[in-house]
Amino acid sequence: MTVTELKKEQESKAGGFGLVAWLRWGWRTLTSMKTALILLFLLALGSVPGSLVPQRGVEPDKVAQLYEQNPTLAEWYDRFQLFEVFSSVWFAAVYLLLFTSLIGCIIPRTATYLRELRRxxxxxxxxxxxxxxxxxxxxxxxxxxxxxxxxxxxxxxxxxxxxxxxxxxYLRETGNLFFHVALMGVLLAIGIGSLFGYRGNVLVVEGDGFANTVAAYDRYMPGSQVSAESLEPFSFQLADFNVAYQVTGDKRGQALDYTANLKVSDTPGAPARNFPLKVNTPLEVNGTQTYLIGNGYAPVFKVTDGKGQVAFEGPVPCLIEAKATMTSGCVVKAPDAQPSQLGFLLRFLPTSVPLTDGTYASAFPGVLNPEVQLIGAFTGDLGMRSGRPQSVYELAPPEAMKKLTPLVMGTNVPKPLAVGQAVDLPGGAGKLEFTGVKEWITLQTAYDPGRVPALVSAGTAVIAIAMSLMIxxxxxxxxxxxxxxxxxxxxxxxxxxxxxxxxxxxxxxxxxxxxxxxx
Missing domain, CATH: 3.30.310.50 (Alpha-D-phosphohexomutase, C-terminal domain)
Structure with a gap:
C-alpha cells in the first residue's frame, strides 16, 4: 500500500466517526469506573453547601436573617440555589448522571460475574x-x-x-458488585422519597396547635406524586417549651436540653397523648416524623389605637439576632388600628441588664429579667393590603410610614419595657403594652418512604465494600x-x-x- 493510499484510508476512517461512534464513545466514558468515581465525588462535594449554608426547608429563620444582614451575599446564594441544594438543578443533574453511570457499570459487570461463576x-x-x-x-x-x-x-x-x-x-467480586448495586439502591431510595414524600415547616407558639394539613404549613414541599389527601391526619398542641441552660462556668448560657411538651391526637377525634419532643426524639405517626429544629421567643403585646380600641393582641415571634444571649428583633403590626395603622420595631432582651454607657443588653439566653426595647414606632400605611407578599420580620414600606417619638413611662428616656408596662404614642395615636413572654418552636414534618430502603442500601454498601477489600x-x-x-x-x-x-x-x-x- 502506497503512502497516498494509506492517507486516504486514514481520512476515510476519520470521516466515518459519525454520530453512532460518538454516542458509543460517550456511553463508554459515562459508564467507566473513573467517571462514576468523579460523579460520586461531585455528589459528595455538592452536599457540602447543604451543611454550611442554611437551607430554606430546615432553617428558614436563618435564611431570613442572612437576607437582612447581607442581602447581596444572600442573592448570590439564591442565584446558585444554595439555599435549596438538594432540590437544585445542578445537584439533580449530578445525581441522574451518577445513576445512569452506575446502571451502565452494573449491567456488564453482572454478566461478567455470572460467566466467572460458571467458569x-x-x-x-x-x-x-x-x-x-x-x-x-x-x-x-x-x-x-x-x-x-x-x-x-x-x-x-x-x-x-x-x-x-x-x-x-469469588466473594470479592460479589462484594464489588453488591457495592455498586447498593449505591444504586441509595439513589433509588432518594428518588422514591422525592416522588412520594413531602416536607413541611411550621412555626408554633406556646399554647397554639397544629394540624397536619397543607394550609397549616408556613412552607410546604411535596413530591410530585403527593396530594393533600396523602398527609397523615394527626394534630397536636404545644403545651409548653423548656430549655435547660448551663448557669455556671466557662460555658454559661450554653443550651443543654430542649423539650417541647405536646398533646398529640393521632387521628381526628382520638384522645390526646402526651409526647416530649426533643432534638433527637422526633414525633412519629404512621411513618410521618416531626422534628424539632429551632426555637425563639414570642413576646406578647397589646396595641390600643387612637380610638381606644384593641387593634392587636397576642404573641409576636421574634427573629434571633444574637444566639448566645437570644437577643431578638421583633416587629409588631396593627393594620386594624384607627385612625391610622401602627407599626413597631422592638428588641427583646431575655435577661436585660443596664450597661455603663446607658444602653441595655441581654446577659443570659434564659428568661430571667425580660424587657423590650422600643426601637421605633410608626404610623401610616403598612402595605399589608396591597396584595404583595411581606415578611413578618420587616416593617415595610418605610417611605409610607411616619416615625413617632413615644413617651416611655411618661418620659423621653428610652428605657426598656418590663412585663406589664406600656408606652403611650404622641398625639393620642395609641398605646403599646408588653404583657408577657411565650416561646416559639420551628418544626419540620417529613414523610420519606425511601428512608428505610436507603438505610438498608447504605448498610449493604458498607458490608460489600468490606468484602471487596478483605477477600x-x-x-x-x-x-x-x-x-x-x-x-x-x-x-x-x-x-x-x-x-x-x-x-x-x-x-x-x-x-x-x-x-x-x-x-
Missing part, C-alpha cells in the same frame, strides 16, 4: 516451581484425596490426571506423582501476595497432615 479453575501448570508460592512433600496420596481436603477448605476444585486445581475468593482471589495447584506432592499457589488480587504466604503455608500443612484448617 472452572484452569488446569494445573506442568511446572509449579514457577509460581510465586511453592512447596513439596512426600506422601502416599491421590489427586482425589487432595481434592477432598481442599474442598474442606472451601475451595472450588477441578481434578485431572494426577493434578488438582482449586480456586477461592482475596487465590488459586492453589497440586500435582501428585510417584509419592511426591508438589503444591503451587498464587493470588489474583494485586497487592495481597504477602498476606497469602501465611495462608499458603497453612494449606500445605493441612494437605500434608490431612487435618482440616479451622481458621
Amino acid at each position: 472452572k479453575p484452569p488446569a494445573a501448570p506442568k511446572n509449579l516451581s514457577r509460581l510465586p508460592h511453592t512447596a513439596s512433600f512426600e506422601a502416599d496420596m491421590t489427586a482425589d484425596e487432595v481434592a477432598r481436603r481442599l474442598r474442606k477448605l472451601r475451595f472450588r476444585v477441578v481434578t485431572g490426571d494426577g493434578w488438582v486445581s482449586a480456586e477461592k475468593g 482475596r482471589r487465590r488459586r492453589v495447584f497440586v500435582r501428585v506423582k510417584d509419592g511426591t506432592v508438589n503444591v503451587g499457589g498464587l493470588t489474583r488480587t494485586e497487592g495481597s501476595a504477602a498476606g497469602f504466604a501465611e495462608e499458603f503455608a497453612d494449606i500445605v500443612k493441612v494437605l500434608s497432615a490431612g487435618e482440616k484448617d479451622d481458621r
Whole structure:
C-alpha cells in the first residue's frame, strides 16, 4: 500500500466517526469506573453547601436573617440555589448522571460475574516451581484425596490426571458488585422519597396547635406524586417549651436540653397523648416524623389605637439576632388600628441588664429579667393590603410610614419595657403594652418512604465494600506423582501476595497432615 493510499484510508476512517461512534464513545466514558468515581465525588462535594449554608426547608429563620444582614451575599446564594441544594438543578443533574453511570457499570459487570461463576479453575501448570508460592512433600496420596481436603477448605476444585486445581475468593467480586448495586439502591431510595414524600415547616407558639394539613404549613414541599389527601391526619398542641441552660462556668448560657411538651391526637377525634419532643426524639405517626429544629421567643403585646380600641393582641415571634444571649428583633403590626395603622420595631432582651454607657443588653439566653426595647414606632400605611407578599420580620414600606417619638413611662428616656408596662404614642395615636413572654418552636414534618430502603442500601454498601477489600482471589495447584506432592499457589488480587504466604503455608500443612484448617 502506497503512502497516498494509506492517507486516504486514514481520512476515510476519520470521516466515518459519525454520530453512532460518538454516542458509543460517550456511553463508554459515562459508564467507566473513573467517571462514576468523579460523579460520586461531585455528589459528595455538592452536599457540602447543604451543611454550611442554611437551607430554606430546615432553617428558614436563618435564611431570613442572612437576607437582612447581607442581602447581596444572600442573592448570590439564591442565584446558585444554595439555599435549596438538594432540590437544585445542578445537584439533580449530578445525581441522574451518577445513576445512569452506575446502571451502565452494573449491567456488564453482572454478566461478567455470572460467566466467572460458571467458569472452572484452569488446569494445573506442568511446572509449579514457577509460581510465586511453592512447596513439596512426600506422601502416599491421590489427586482425589487432595481434592477432598481442599474442598474442606472451601475451595472450588477441578481434578485431572494426577493434578488438582482449586480456586477461592469469588466473594470479592460479589462484594464489588453488591457495592455498586447498593449505591444504586441509595439513589433509588432518594428518588422514591422525592416522588412520594413531602416536607413541611411550621412555626408554633406556646399554647397554639397544629394540624397536619397543607394550609397549616408556613412552607410546604411535596413530591410530585403527593396530594393533600396523602398527609397523615394527626394534630397536636404545644403545651409548653423548656430549655435547660448551663448557669455556671466557662460555658454559661450554653443550651443543654430542649423539650417541647405536646398533646398529640393521632387521628381526628382520638384522645390526646402526651409526647416530649426533643432534638433527637422526633414525633412519629404512621411513618410521618416531626422534628424539632429551632426555637425563639414570642413576646406578647397589646396595641390600643387612637380610638381606644384593641387593634392587636397576642404573641409576636421574634427573629434571633444574637444566639448566645437570644437577643431578638421583633416587629409588631396593627393594620386594624384607627385612625391610622401602627407599626413597631422592638428588641427583646431575655435577661436585660443596664450597661455603663446607658444602653441595655441581654446577659443570659434564659428568661430571667425580660424587657423590650422600643426601637421605633410608626404610623401610616403598612402595605399589608396591597396584595404583595411581606415578611413578618420587616416593617415595610418605610417611605409610607411616619416615625413617632413615644413617651416611655411618661418620659423621653428610652428605657426598656418590663412585663406589664406600656408606652403611650404622641398625639393620642395609641398605646403599646408588653404583657408577657411565650416561646416559639420551628418544626419540620417529613414523610420519606425511601428512608428505610436507603438505610438498608447504605448498610449493604458498607458490608460489600468490606468484602471487596478483605477477600482475596487465590488459586492453589497440586500435582501428585510417584509419592511426591508438589503444591503451587498464587493470588489474583494485586497487592495481597504477602498476606497469602501465611495462608499458603497453612494449606500445605493441612494437605500434608490431612487435618482440616479451622481458621
